[in-house]
């Protein structure tokens with residue numbers, strides 16, 4: 001009997017290396033005993049498992065599922081997976097045999113992992129730790145059912161690229177710092193602060209979007225199982241919100257017209273209470289404070305908060321988008337939603353570091369149309385862009401970038417005051433007043449909307465080229 005000792009439970013690379021060695025050595029599943037190492041000691045129990053693997057051809061889907069299922073807490077998983085890969089070597093159709101008990105187990109385990117991953121993506125809540133050199137840091141505590149941290153960390157890396165964060169679980173921690181993702185040992189809940197201002201905002205927002213007329217308690221429990229509640233700031237409000245649901249429905253019926261997002265009022269009151277700024281705007285911090293009180297156009301009525309630009313005050317390149325989207329409106333930061341994720345990827349391909357850029361928008365409040373529980377993006381009008389230029393001009397005056405890259409038509413209008421097509425401006429470097437250069441390109445969400453893959457790939461290439469041009473000019 002061969003004994004394999006796995007030092008890191010749930011580590012796919014370790015299991016795969018052992019399984020490869022065993023397969024190459026022709027060791028049948030019944031002749032292997034898999035166990036975890038309590039001490040985290042030596043890798044494999046005997047030399048046969050470290051045998052060279054050669055090329056073993058396994059169905060790709062099985063390998064992908066194994067990578068997820070290895071995170072399952074069932075102690076039998078390494079052995080069960082090995083049995084399946086052993087069988088798959090001789091039976092290419094194995095995964096199609098849906099009545100096979102081992103395949104059935106695999107599918108169910110995979111479903112449990114995918115569900116756990118989905119819940120973790122939805123229910124991790126960060127608490128603010130502090131700020132250093134203009135970069136904020138956050139930490140979150142989460143207790144997933146399975147050991148899924150490594151499966152989920154890349155999602156948070158993409159989504160919260162611009163800040164430093166750590167996610168602590170009982171098994172391991174993921175740390176994103178200085179644009180590097182590392183893993184460390186498990187932690188405890190008391191390593192993460194209990195609450196912070198972000199949490200307050202989140203709770204108020206949750207209260208605001210909670211629609212008593214649509215409460216379906218069973219569906220809510222299914223989507224947000226009780227075990228996650230203790231770490232969700234908004235969960236403590238669920239019971240009172242539900243209890244008051246009937247009265248709120250009545251009030252909604254009576255008022256009939258839509259009510260402004262209550263957070264708007266709360267947010268603004270809070271900001272006004274805390275700050276006594278005059279009209280002096282000498283720094284980006286003053287500017288952010290002033291923007292947060294902006295009522296220059298009606299867009300402030302429904303948005304959660306204004307989103308000021310972000311980045312170093314001495315940035316050589318300023319990127320201007322259209323307006324904050326749904327996520328940006330909640331987090332108060334530009335480009336942290338899906339368009340921001342895509343932008344991060346493209347910036348990387350163009351050799352630009354996001355943290356060295358100043359990112360802002362032509363319009364500082366999110367414009368949307370409520371549709372059920374969702375808020376659908378609406379383009380700002382030319383008038384709204386023109387009114388908001390007051391802020392953009394102040395950001396330009398403070399940062400004094402050498403190059404401005406406009407993302408999309410609204411940004412182009414915001415910067416130039418003229419409505420021109422991107423096509424007519426693209427591919428050239430234009431001069432703005434004050435010796436600033438302008439590069440006009442597309443908005444990342446344009447790529448997200450393109451159904452034609454080939455066209456999207458071409459457009460993406462051109463987008464990267466436009467950004468690379470900005471990099472070269474700045475150098």
Ligand code: URA
Pocket residue numbers: 321322323324325328333334335336337339340361443
């Ligand atoms: N789209 C934008 O134009 N700006 C953002 O900040 C996010 C999405």
